[in-house]
Amino acid sequence: MTFVTKPRVHHPKLPVNEIGLTRRDYEGPVSTLCAGCGHDSVSAAIVQACAELSLPPHKFAKISGIGCSSKTPSYFLSKSHGFNSVHGRMPSVATGANLANRELHCIGVSGDGDTASIGLGQFAHIVRRRINMLYVVDNNGTYGLTKGQFSATNDKGSTSKKGLPNLYEPIDVASLALQIGASFVARSFSGDKRQLVPLIKAGLMHKGFAFIDVISPCVAFNNHNGSTKSYDYVRDHSETVTVSDFFLPQEEITVDYDPGTSEEVHMPDGSTLRLHKLDEGFDVHDRVGSLNYVQSRQAEGEVVTGLLYVDPDASDCHEILDTVQRPLNELEEAELCPGNDTLQAINESFR
Amino acid sequence: MTTYNDFVIRFANVNGSGSASANGMFAKALFRMGLPVATRNIFPSNIQGLPTWFEVRVSEKGYLGRREGGVDIMVAMNAETFVEDVASVKPGGFLVFDNTKPLATHLKRDDITEIGIPLTDLLLPVFTDIKQRGLFKNITYLGALAALLNIEFDVITGMVATQYKGKDALIAPNIQALEIGRNYAQQYLPCPLPCQVKRADAIGDKIMIDGNMACGLGAIYGGATVCAWYPITPSTSVAEAFEQHANKLRVDPECGRRRFAIVQAEDELSAIGIVIGAGWNGARSFTATSGPGVSLMTEFLGLAYFAEIPAVLIDVQRSGPSTGMPTRTQQGDLISSAYASHGDTKHVLLFPSTPKECFDFTADAFDLADRLQTPIILMTDLELGMNDNLSEPLEWDDSRTYDRGKVLDADDLEKVERFGRYLDVDGDGIGFRTYPGTHPEKGAFFTRGTSRDEYAAYTESPEVYEQNMERLLVKWQTAATLVPKAEIHSTDQRAGILFYGTSALPMQEALDLLADEGIYLDTLRVRGFPFGEEVYEFIDKHDFVFVVDQNRDGQMKTLLITEGELDPAKLISVLYFGGLSISADTIQSQVSEYFTAQKLPRLTEVKS
Numbered sequence: 001m002t003f004v005t006k007p008r009v010h011h012p013k014l015p016v017n018e019i020g021l022t023r024r025d026y027e028g029p030v031s032t033l034c035a036g037c038g039h040d041s042v043s044a045a046i047v048q049a050c051a052e053l054s055l056p057p058h059k060f061a062k063i064s065g066i067g068c069s070s071k072t073p074s075y076f077l078s079k080s081h082g083f084n085s086v087h088g089r090m091p092s093v094a095t096g097a098n099l100a101n102r103e104l105h106c107i108g109v110s111g112d113g114d115t116a117s118i119g120l121g122q123f124a125h126i127v128r129r130r131i132n133m134l135y136v137v138d139n140n141g142t143y144g145l146t147k148g149q150f151s152a153t154n155d156k157g158s159t160s161k162k163g164l165p166n167l168y169e170p171i172d173v174a175s176l177a178l179q180i181g182a183s184f185v186a187r188s189f190s191g192d193k194r195q196l197v198p199l200i201k202a203g204l205m206h207k208g209f210a211f212i213d214v215i216s217p218c219v220a221f222n223n224h225n226g227s228t229k230s231y232d233y234v235r236d237h238s239e240t241v242t243v244s245d246f247f248l249p250q251e252e253i254t255v256d257y258d259p260g261t262s263e264e265v266h267m268p269d270g271s272t273l274r275l276h277k278l279d280e281g282f283d284v285h286d287r288v289g290s291l292n293y294v295q296s297r298q299a300e301g302e303v304v305t306g307l308l309y310v311d312p313d314a315s316d317c318h319e320i321l322d323t324v325q326r327p328l329n330e331l332e333e334a335e336l337c338p339g340n341d342t343l344q345a346i347n348e349s350f351r
Numbered sequence: 352m353t354t355y356n357d358f359v360i361r362f363a364n365v366n367g368s369g370s371a372s373a374n375g376m377f378a379k380a381l382f383r384m385g386l387p388v389a390t391r392n393i394f395p396s397n398i399q400g401l402p403t404w405f406e407v408r409v410s411e412k413g414y415l416g417r418r419e420g421g422v423d424i425m426v427a428m429n430a431e432t433f434v435e436d437v438a439s440v441k442p443g444g445f446l447v448f449d450n451t452k453p454l455a456t457h458l459k460r461d462d463i464t465e466i467g468i469p470l471t472d473l474l475l476p477v478f479t480d481i482k483q484r485g486l487f488k489n490i491t492y493l494g495a496l497a498a499l500l501n502i503e504f505d506v507i508t509g510m511v512a513t514q515y516k517g518k519d520a521l522i523a524p525n526i527q528a529l530e531i532g533r534n535y536a537q538q539y540l541p542c543p544l545p546c547q548v549k550r551a552d553a554i555g556d557k558i559m560i561d562g563n564m565a566c567g568l569g570a571i572y573g574g575a576t577v578c579a580w581y582p583i584t585p586s587t588s589v590a591e592a593f594e595q596h597a598n599k600l601r602v603d604p605e606c607g608r609r610r611f612a613i614v615q616a617e618d619e620l621s622a623i624g625i626v627i628g629a630g631w632n633g634a635r636s637f638t639a640t641s642g643p644g645v646s647l648m649t650e651f652l653g654l655a656y657f658a659e660i661p662a663v664l665i666d667v668q669r670s671g672p673s674t675g676m677p678t679r680t681q682q683g684d685l686i687s688s689a690y691a692s693h694g695d696t697k698h699v700l701l702f703p704s705t706p707k708e709c710f711d712f713t714a715d716a717f718d719l720a721d722r723l724q725t726p727i728i729l730m731t732d733l734e735l736g737m738n739d740n741l742s743e744p745l746e747w748d749d750s751r752t753y754d755r756g757k758v759l760d761a762d763d764l765e766k767v768e769r770f771g772r773y774l775d776v777d778g779d780g781i782g783f784r785t786y787p788g789t790h791p792e793k794g795a796f797f798t799r800g801t802s803r804d805e806y807a808a809y810t811e812s813p814e815v816y817e818q819n820m821e822r823l824l825v826k827w828q829t830a831a832t833l834v835p836k837a838e839i840h841s842t843d844q845r846a847g848i849l850f851y852g853t854s855a856l857p858m859q860e861a862l863d864l865l866a867d868e869g870i871y872l873d874t875l876r877v878r879g880f881p882f883g884e885e886v887y888e889f890i891d892k893h894d895f896v897f898v899v900d901q902n903r904d905g906q907m908k909t910l911l912i913t914e915g916e917l918d919p920a921k922l923i924s925v926l927y928f929g930g931l932s933i934s935a936d937t938i939q940s941q942v943s944e945y946f947t948a949q950k951l952p953r954l955t956e957v958k959s
Contacts, residue, residue: 058791061632074797074809081787083631084799085624086654092579092621096628096636097787099577099612104632104788122624125617317612324608328576329633329786331610333753336574338600340747346568346596347744350558351383 018054026051028078032071038190038216038231039069039138043076045193046107046136049200050077061097061104065090065119068145068218069111069138077107088119091126091135095317098131101327102318105204106133113143116152116171123173127180127209132316134203135211137173138190140218141229148221159226172298174213174308178291183314184210185290186307189234190217199307208314215303234303241282241293242306284310353545356386356411356553358423363436364489365429367399373489374405376514377496378739380506381409382559385551389415389856390739393931396584396677402432411553415741416857419936423546424500426492434458445544447492447499466540468495473531478524487528494532501543503550504533558706558744562735563639565706566665567592568745569713570637571600574753575663577636578613579625581644584677585733586667589639590615619644623651623664630661631798633758633786635717637663642671642684645691645728652726653692654800656823659773659782661720661727661756665713668732670930679930680733682852685906688728689880695820699727699830700880704855706742708878709735712835714747721756723830724781732901734853734932757783764793772796772807773819780826827881834879837886841873846951847889848925848942850899851877851907853932858899860935861942868939869953870946872897880910887915890922897942899925901933 014022026047031040050057060080064070066087073082085093094108115123115137126135141154148161152171159165174187184206188196196214203210215234217223223230228237283289290308297304324331362377364370371392378390389408395401408418421441427433427448440446442462448454450467459465470488478484497504508526515521536542566589570578580590594613601610616622622638629636640648645666655662670676671683689698699719701712709731716727757777764770764785770793773782782805785794796807802816803809810816841847850858855876862872875889875896890896890911898908905924912919925941927933946953 056791058795059788061787063628079791079795081631081785081795082797083628083658084797084801085627086650086800089620089624089651092616092624093628093631095614095621096577096579096625096630096634097632098628099614099625100629100632100634100636101786101788121617122621125621129614317614321612321614322608323612324603324606324610328610328612328629331574331576333574335603335610336576336601336753337572337747340749342600343568343572343745343747347558350560350564
């Protein structure tokens with residue numbers, strides 16, 4: 001395997017964002033994933049979203065577990081620190097990173113093996129803890145790095161590349177996130193940048209735990225007839241419930257979206273999330289309704305995509321723990337150490 | 352013959368019956384009379400209904416290890432264990448019991464003195480509530496013991512007042528119960544017994560504190576801002592102590608918000624993951640666990656070793672393997688902690704022996720973790736962690752500053768031509784790190800468990816991998832110079848004894864017992880791993896060295912042989928692993944037997 005550095009020469013006409021940076025400033029080195037891998041599209045969408053939000057590219061903490069998906073944080077935002085940690089344990093590392101410095105944007109990238117199998121417990125509990133982060137699952141239904149075993153998100157009856165059927169029920173991570181209480185839940189498709197980029201932007205700006213399940217086909221092991229996570233299958237069986245369009249207060253970022261009724265969600269940072277409902281009856285503030293809808297469409301073999309649920313007034317873990325506003329990693333002796341006089345008083349209580 | 356300030360008293364109770372508070376007051380009263388006391392709580396892994404014992408050793412000489420050979424006074428309040436409790440009294444000792452029902456004939460012993468107190472009968476007319484009556488039974492025998500042992504009554508009533516401060520309605524009935532016991536004893540029993548106490552001045556300014564409390568305070572003083580933990584006996588009270596004190600000491604006076612974050616995680620894997628994530632992001636973070644938790648944390652510990660991330664782990668050891676005896680003590684995790692994880696890993700260990708060292712070493716662990724960029728594991732145990740131990744008072748040098756290790760800030764990065772996270776610039780095996788978000792252009796790197804070069808770039812080059820692993824060994828040598836030095840006492844004997852942790856508690860008594868037999872040993876107390884040069888020099892200097900381990904397999908001996916490439920024949924194990932703490936008698940008898948078996952000369956024999 002090689003480590004390829006991209007040339008740092010910019011096209012002189014590349015557009016710059018509000019802080020004078022081009023999209024290239026948000027990229028990373030060349031990906032070593034297979035050509036056509038859906039995960040690279042997700043990385044590209046993250047690059048575009050961060051550039052369009054004009055966020056400083058070094059103010060992120062990128063955390064991942066193990067697997068193809070978890071390699072991707074090295075392929076975007078190379079000016080930020082990244083941590084490719086332990087299989088299934090990204091949520092705990094992200095929790096620690098976020099507790100240490102609440103000012104960094106925390107992006108966790110995980111896979112379906114990482115999140116739905118080995119890390120299902122950690123996934124469930126980071127949802128409960130409401131860590132302020134964007135949690136993206138690159139969901140391809142297969143173990144790519146170990147060459148094509150079924151993962152727990154793979155549909156029952158779906159076949160492997162060798163033609164063998166999956167015998168077990170799938171875990172739907174988006175439904176799980178809804179059920180446990182995530183304050184932002186979305187699903188998208190890696191090939192649908194028009195839907196995915198606004199969702200990532202909204203998730204990054206959401207205060208609290210934002211979860212996006214991205215169906216991301218594996219071109220090497222799970223993109224054949226019989227797979228329910230192939231490009232063709234997902235295109236044929238997905239139903240978009242909401243198209244979200246994200247605005248920062250200063251300037252509208254226009255996206256070509258389908259017409260429909262609209263609703264503005266005011267985000268805690270002052271920005272606005274505009275939702276376009278394709279289905280008149282779909283309410284993104286109704287957790288139970290959303291869960292029912294996702295499950296009932298799933299029973300029909302349909303993948304519901306779009307923003308499924310958002311609570312714009314959600315709290316995050318730092319609010320729950322009532323921590324100071326300043327990052328904990330910046331506090332110094334004077335703020336941390338109570339000093340010897342206090343210690344002598346404590347001694348007295350043990351006499 | 353009357354003896355003063357030298358006995359072992361054991362209280363046999365049913366757990367969940369409220370005895371802990373009365374028994375604790377008993378020990379504290381003796382402490383406040385200036386006597387060295389050691390307390391041991393022997394309890395089941397259960398909340399209510401099973402037998403529990405609380406043992407107090409009083410020793411004006413300061414012998415605070417567990418004493419074998421039976422107890423001097425048994426306060427037998429548990430019908431279920433009555434038979435074995437009666438049997439455990441030393442000949443010449445005393446049995447205190449509720450004689451509302453007379454003692455069965457087959458339980459009578461003519462070599463001990465029966466001290467019957469009709470507790471049930473005494474309390475029946477005074478306390479109508481049956482639950483209250485049960486609770487005050489404990490206080491009543493405390494009152495009787497005060498008279499029997501000549502404990503200053505004011506000291507006890509003073510404690511009742513402090514204990515129930517704010518719940519004033521409880522003070523009067525408690526005092527009443529105390530007086531009922533005392534008055535009965537004074538009127539009907541041979542007070543005071545020939546085995547009694549008198550005020551002394553044998554403890555100076557010492558405090559009585561459990562090691563877990565001291566660890567929790569050490570974490571506060573050491574600057575920990577993130578604690579993640581999962582409940583497991585006997586470590587739980589470390590996190591609880593941290594939180595309890597941090598809620599008072601770590602609150603921003605202006606906004607009232609907390610300058611720390613504590614998370615009860617879903618398991619130990621998550622707890623250490625949170626600690627490592629926080630350490631990676633520049634916060635001082637720690638967890639506390641016991642053996643099974645260390646096992647669960649091993650994958651992460653290997654990552655932290657390889658990715659070079661500071662972390663502090665407090666391992667309050669208990670009897671293993673597996674769940675073993677979760678409420679009993681052991682030094683069973685040395686090997687699993689020292690080499691925790693797959694591949695080549697070694698971890699820095701610290702071995703406190705007293706609550707003061709629990710406090711000091713916990714605070715030091717954060718400096719060491721930052722300096723060495725690696726996990727630091729504090730090896731304490733249930734004996735030290737969960738029992739009130741006599742300790743030097745805790746102290747903090749206000750001029751001390753935290754050593755945050757080699758961290759480059761934005762200004763530093765401006766001056767660096769090319770930042771290399773794993774470059775050994777100083778030759779001590781430690782590279783410079785940066786916190787995430789430090790500089791817009793420089794200093795970012797990708798942390799991974801997979802192989803990387805000095806600039807943190809992915810590589811599978813055999814040379815680069817080996818070079819990195821060799822550098823980690825250089826860092827290991829640096830660690831050996833930074834951990835607390837061994838404590839050595841030498842009078843140039845031929846033989847030595849090496850010990851660590853709570854084996855220090857009975858050591859002076861064991862040495863005195865051995866000296867009576869003409870066996871004199873130089874001593875070395877290990878306080879850190881990797882071992883410093885002084886440890887190997889000590890072993891080299893002696894013909895043979897006893898190594899005291901509270902585990903079956905001689906884990907400290909294994910570490911010494913492995914790390915020092917020592918001749919195993921030179922190290923003789925002294926072992927105890929029954930789940931109680933090691934006693935002076937155990938040490939003395941095993942050492943003495945070795946001298947006899949090897950026909951080694953004893954000093955008395957040489958002299959004569």
